Amino acid sequence: MKAIVFVKEVPETPEGVSVSENGQVQAAGGGNFLTDPIDPFAIETALQIKDAKGGEVHAVTAGNSRAEKILKEALAMGVDNSYLVADDALEGSDPNAIARVLAGAAKKIGDYDLLVTGDRAADDNSSIVTAALAQLLDIPVLTFVSEVVDFDADAKKIRVVRTLENGRQVMEATLPAVISVMKGIHEPRYPSLLGIRKASKREVPSWSLADIGVDPSTVGAAGSPTKIRSLDPPPAPSGVEMITGSPEEMAATLVQRIMDKKVL
Amino acid sequence: MSKTIWVVAQRGESGISRTTKEILGKAKELAGDGGAVAGIYCGASKDGVAEGLQAAGASQVVLMVDPKLDTYVAETYTSALGALARDRKPDVILIPGTLNGKELAASLAASLDGGAVQDCTHLDWDGDVLVGTRAFFGGNLTATVENRSSGPKIFSVKPKAFPLPADGAGGGGDVEEVAPELPASARTTVVEFLADEGKTVNLIDANVIVSGGRGLGDPEGFEIVNDLAAALGGAVGASRAVVDAGWIPYAHQVGQTGKTVKPKLYIACGISGAIQHLAGMRTSDNIVAINKDENAPIFKVAHYGLVGDVFEIVPELTKKFKEALQG
Numbered sequence A: 001m002k003a004i005v006f007v008k009e010v011p012e013t014p015e016g017v018s019v020s021e022n023g024q025v026q027a028a029g030g031g032n033f034l035t036d037p038i039d040p041f042a043i044e045t046a047l048q049i050k051d052a053k054g055g056e057v058h059a060v061t062a063g064n065s066r067a068e069k070i071l072k073e074a075l076a077m078g079v080d081n082s083y084l085v086a087d088d089a090l091e092g093s094d095p096n097a098i099a100r101v102l103a104g105a106a107k108k109i110g111d112y113d114l115l116v117t118g119d120r121a122a123d124d125n126s127s128i129v130t131a132a133l134a135q136l137l138d139i140p141v142l143t144f145v146s147e148v149v150d151f152d153a154d155a156k157k158i159r160v161v162r163t164l165e166n167g168r169q170v171m172e173a174t175l176p177a178v179i180s181v182m183k184g185i186h187e188p189r190y191p192s193l194l195g196i197r198k199a200s201k202r203e204v205p206s207w208s209l210a211d212i213g214v215d216p217s218t219v220g221a222a223g224s225p226t227k228i229r230s231l232d233p234p235p236a237p238s239g240v241e242m243i244t245g246s247p248e249e250m251a252a253t254l255v256q257r258i259m260d261k262k263v264l
Numbered sequence B: 001m002s003k004t005i006w007v008v009a010q011r012g013e014s015g016i017s018r019t020t021k022e023i024l025g026k027a028k029e030l031a032g033d034g035g036a037v038a039g040i041y042c043g044a045s046k047d048g049v050a051e052g053l054q055a056a057g058a059s060q061v062v063l064m065v066d067p068k069l070d071t072y073v074a075e076t077y078t079s080a081l082g083a084l085a086r087d088r089k090p091d092v093i094l095i096p097g098t099l100n101g102k103e104l105a106a107s108l109a110a111s112l113d114g115g116a117v118q119d120c121t122h123l124d125w126d127g128d129v130l131v132g133t134r135a136f137f138g139g140n141l142t143a144t145v146e147n148r149s150s151g152p153k154i155f156s157v158k159p160k161a162f163p164l165p166a167d168g169a170g171g172g173g174d175v176e177e178v179a180p181e182l183p184a185s186a187r188t189t190v191v192e193f194l195a196d197e198g199k200t201v202n203l204i205d206a207n208v209i210v211s212g213g214r215g216l217g218d219p220e221g222f223e224i225v226n227d228l229a230a231a232l233g234g235a236v237g238a239s240r241a242v243v244d245a246g247w248i249p250y251a252h253q254v255g256q257t258g259k260t261v262k263p264k265l266y267i268a269c270g271i272s273g274a275i276q277h278l279a280g281m282r283t284s285d286n287i288v289a290i291n292k293d294e295n296a297p298i299f300k301v302a303h304y305g306l307v308g309d310v311f312e313i314v315p316e317l318t319k320k321f322k323e324a325l326q327g
C-alpha cells in the first residue's frame, strides 16, 4: 500500500490575514504559519491503514520553502517521506491551480493506491483540491469521509462512510482513489520525542515545477482561474437590543418583537 | 449584456430543492435581458422536474435521464455535465452548495480546465466578470473572488443565500432530453444511505432553530430547548461543547466544524458565542441570545439579548410563543 497525504501550512489566526495584489494569502507581518489543524487527521488516516496493512506513507505540500516545517511534523508523526514543492511561480495560485501542482507531485511519486487530503483548508475553506485532483489524475474521489470501513489493497477497493447533510452514505471506490477526511475521523497520534529528533535530521527534498512536469503558465497568479480580489472583515452586526425585566417581562417583550416583525 | 446561465438542479423532499429554486431566481437576474437561464437535471426519473424548474424561473430545461444517474456520484455527473458544457459552452454554471454540490463544482471545473468558487453568498457582475462573495477562514473574513476561467465560470452557492423566487416566476420554455455521456465503467458505487433519524435535524432548511450549549447544565437541560423548538415548529441546534460531551448527536452541531445555518430566527440558549460557533450562525436573519453572562460574546452578533438564567427564561418564552401563535 502506498499513500500520499497532502498537507498545507495556513496562517495561525485569521487576525491580520490579507491578500496581496496577485491574490496570495498572507499572514499578519508575514509570519506565523502552521500546519492546518485538519492535516493530522489526514496523516493519521493514512498511518492507520499502513499500520493495519503495511506499506508506505508520503507527505507533500505545495507552497513556500517555509513549509518545510510542517513536513518535518508529518515525518515526526511517522510518515516515511516528505516532499516540498516550492517554486516562485506558485505565488498567487488558487486551489484549482494547486490541484494541478499536487497532481504533478503525485505522478512524480508514482504508483500510489490512496491520496488523502483534509475536507477543507482552514484558511480558504474551499473544498476544491480533492475533487479537482481526482479529476486531473482520472481516479475516483470520495470527499467528506468520516470513517474508512475497509481498505483492501489486493482487491484494490476502499469502502468509506461520508457524513452528508441529512445522513451517512456508505460508498465504495476502486483504487487508486482520492479521499478527503473530516475532523474527528481518528484521534491523531502525538509525535514521539524520538520521532521529532529523527525528523529534525531528515532532509526534505524540494521540487520545482520543472521537476514535477507542471507548466508554470498553468499555475500562479496568471494561471489561476480564480482570484481573491479582497479579504474583508464580515459585515458589522447591526447592534443588539438588550431586553430587560423579569424573566416573564423579557419573554413577553421578545415575543412581541418577533411577532411584530412577522418572523414566524 | 445577455448571458447563458446554467443552474444544476438538485432534488429536494418534493420536486427540486429549495436551494435550486433560490439559485434560479438569482440566475434570472444575472442573465440579464435576452439572457437564458437553463435548468440542467441529471437523474433516474424526470417526474415533475421540468415543471419545478420552469416555475422557479428556468427559460430552458435540459433533462439527462439514465438509471446510472440515480444517485449523485462525482464521476458520472461530471462526465454527463462536462460533455454537455463542452458542447454548448454556457457562460456560467451555478450549483447548489451542498457537500455533494461542492464536490461536483470542483470536479466539473477541473474537467473543463477552469476553476470553481465555492459557497457564494453574493454574486455580481463587475463589467463582464462575475464576482462571488464567500466566507473565508470560518467566516472570520469575507472573500471577494472573481472567476476568470476561459470556459464556463463555475460557482457553488450557499443554501439560503438568495430569496425564493415567487411561484410561477418563469413559465414556458423549452424542455429537451439529452442522452448523457457516461463513463464506460463505474469505479465508484453507493452501497447504502443511512438517513439521520428524526427529520427534526434538518437544520439547513429550518426557518427557526433553537440551540443549546453548556449553559443547559446537563443532557436533561435540553428539554427546555426541545419544548421551545417544538412550540415554534423549529429544529434543535447545539454547540460543539455539548456534542463533544455526548448530550446530543453531532448532526445538531452548528459552527465551523458543524453546519452553517441561516434561519429566520436563531435562539441561542446558554451558548457563549465562541468564534467557531458564530461562524455557523452569524448570518441568521434574527438572532436571540439568552445567557446569564452579560459579557458573553454571543451578544455581539445578537439582535436581541436577554441576560438571565435559561431555566427561568426559556420556559416562559415557550409559554408566550404558544399563546401568541394560537391567538
Ligand SMILES: Cc1cc2nc3c(=O)[nH]c(=O)nc-3n(C[C@H](O)[C@H](O)[C@H](O)COP(=O)(O)OP(=O)(O)OC[C@H]3O[C@@H](n4cnc5c(N)ncnc54)[C@H](O)[C@@H]3O)c2cc1C
Pocket (backbone or CB within 6 Å): A037, B212, B213, B214, B215, B216, B217, B238, B239, B240, B241, B242, B253, B254, B255, B256, B257, B258, B259, B269, B270, B271, B272, B273, B274, B275, B276, B277, B280, B290, B291, B292, B293, B296, B308, B309, B310, B311
Ligand atoms: C478547531 C475548532 C473547531 C470548533 N468548531 C466548533 C463548532 O463547529 N461549533 C461550536 O459550537 N463550537 C466549536 N468549537 C468549540 C468552541 O470553541 C467552543 O468551545 C464552544 O462553542 C463552546 O460551547 P458552549 O458555548 O456551549 O460552552 P461554553 O463556552 O462553556 O459556554 C456556556 C455559556 O453558558 C452560559 N450559562 C451557563 N449557565 C447558564 C444558565 N443557567 N443560564 C444562562 N446561561 C448560562 C455561560 O455564561 C456561558 O456563556 C470549535 C473549537 C475548535 C478549536
Ligand SMILES: Nc1ncnc2c1ncn2[C@@H]1O[C@H](COP(=O)(O)O)[C@@H](O)[C@H]1O
Pocket (backbone or CB within 6 Å): A006, A007, A008, A036, A038, A039, A042, A060, A061, A062, A063, A095, A098, A102, A116, A117, A118, A119, A120, A121, A124, A125, A126, A127, A128, A129, A130
Ligand atoms: N498547497 C497545498 N499543499 C498541499 N496540500 C494542499 C494544499 N492546498 C490544499 N491542500 C489539500 O487539500 C485539502 C483541501 O483544501 P481546499 O480545497 O483548499 O479547501 C487540504 O486540507 C489539504 O489536504
